[in-house]
Amino acid sequence: MSDLPFTxxxxxxxxxxxxxxxxxxxxxxLYVSQPAVSLQVQNLERQLDVPLFDRGxxxxxxxxxxxxxxNYGEKILSLCQETCRAIEDLQxxxxxxxxxxxxxxxxxxxxxxxxGMFRQKxxxxxxxxxxxxxRRTAWSVANGQVDLAIIGGEIPGELSESLEVIPYAEDxxxxxxxxxxxxxxxxxxxxxxxxxxxFIALDSQSTIRKVIDQVLVRCEIDTRRFKVEMELNSIEAIxxxxxxxLGAAFVSTSAIAKELQMGVLHRTPIEGVVVKRNLxxxxxxxxxxxxxxxxxxxxxxxxxxxxxxxxxxxxLTQKSLVLTTLEV
Numbered sequence: 001m002s003d004l005p006f007t008x009x010x011x012x013x014x015x016x017x018x019x020x021x022x023x024x025x026x027x028x029x030l031y032v033s034q035p036a037v038s039l040q041v042q043n044l045e046r047q048l049d050v051p052l053f054d055r056g057x058x059x060x061x062x063x064x065x066x067x068x069x070x071n072y073g074e075k076i077l078s079l080c081q082e083t084c085r086a087i088e089d090l091q092x093x094x095x096x097x098x099x100x101x102x103x104x105x106x107x108x109x110x111x112x113x114x115x116g117m118f119r120q121k122x123x124x125x126x127x128x129x130x131x132x133x134x135r136r137t138a139w140s141v142a143n144g145q146v147d148l149a150i151i152g153g154e155i156p157g158e159l160s161e162s163l164e165v166i167p168y169a170e171d172x173x174x175x176x177x178x179x180x181x182x183x184x185x186x187x188x189x190x191x192x193x194x195x196x197x198x199f200i201a202l203d204s205q206s207t208i209r210k211v212i213d214q215v216l217v218r219c220e221i222d223t224r225r226f227k228v229e230m231e232l233n234s235i236e237a238i239x240x241x242x243x244x245x246l247g248a249a250f251v252s253t254s255a256i257a258k259e260l261q262m263g264v265l266h267r268t269p270i271e272g273v274v275v276k277r278n279l280x281x282x283x284x285x286x287x288x289x290x291x292x293x294x295x296x297x298x299x300x301x302x303x304x305x306x307x308x309x310x311x312x313x314x315x316l317t318q319k320s321l322v323l324t325t326l327e328v
Contacts, residue, residue: 013041023037026060086288103151112129117300118296135153147296150280151280153208162286167281188269200241200249235255238251239259
């Protein structure tokens with residue numbers, strides 16, 4: 001085949017339609033007219049000689065051929081973006097982009113601090129922070145859409161061989177109470193006291209809730225005995241509910257620094273128990289690592305890592321990455 005039967009613009013349009021669910025919304029997201037989008041799709045279908053969309057329903061549905069082309073198209077577009085970023089790196093850190101991923105808690109409370117420090121040193125680098133579930137974040141790293149990520153959940157098993165997963169830090173989960181609760185007068189409470197409290201928690205199906213429950217069970221705390229009076233959909237809502245006297249909760253210590261300093265929440269220690277979960281740094285050793293990602297890894301990550309964090313693993317990953325890039 002002397003000429004490719006599609007262009008990068010056509011692949012971008014196909015991806016936008018699949019994401020937005022309609023030709024009109026895809027056109028709006030790309031800042032072009034709907035007729036222009038329709039014409040590009042018609043040309044693409046004529047060049048490939050297959051229908052890409054089932055036009056019978058209200059929502060634009062991909063055919064089997066459409067799904068196949070979208071799958072390869074996303075990989076092609078990702079490599080194009082990677083190529084542009086590699087070329088930008090020739091200017092060192094006078095430009096370029098750093099894309100960092102994170103799961104919900106780390107992305108809300110930890111990564112903004114890290115990115116702020118990085119931006120002070122490298123103001124010309126554009127930084128993007130993608131905050132999603134651990135699963136979605138891991139896939140973004142695997143697909144090359146994110147340079148590196150810090151997550152607190154479990155990596156999907158199917159990605160275990162394609163991702164570098166490095167122990168990074170420990171995140172302590174603290175028991176918080178309203179400042180006027182009787183238990184705040186105690187230096188410490190006992191495990192059994194937990195079962196006397198009314199708890200506020202995240203939705204039982206949320207990844208963070210499952211991680212917290214798993215960590216508590218490892219500390220020999222029976223979460224099934226908790227009196228969960230209310231389920232909310234965000235850490236901020238939980239903190240506000242506890243502050244208002246509606247119950248107790250377990251949250252990451254990184255999420256309550258401001259409230260503890262202001263004295264609007266009380267952190268209550270539990271006798272003989274320190275509740276911690278592991279945070280992991282993930283990257284794709286088979287993808288190009290930008291100079292911005294290297295600078296972030298070497299200069300910012302160590303400041304928030306566990307004492308004695310082993311950077312040698314990361315350095316080995318970077319060396320293998322450079323060799324792979326040179327071989328290509």
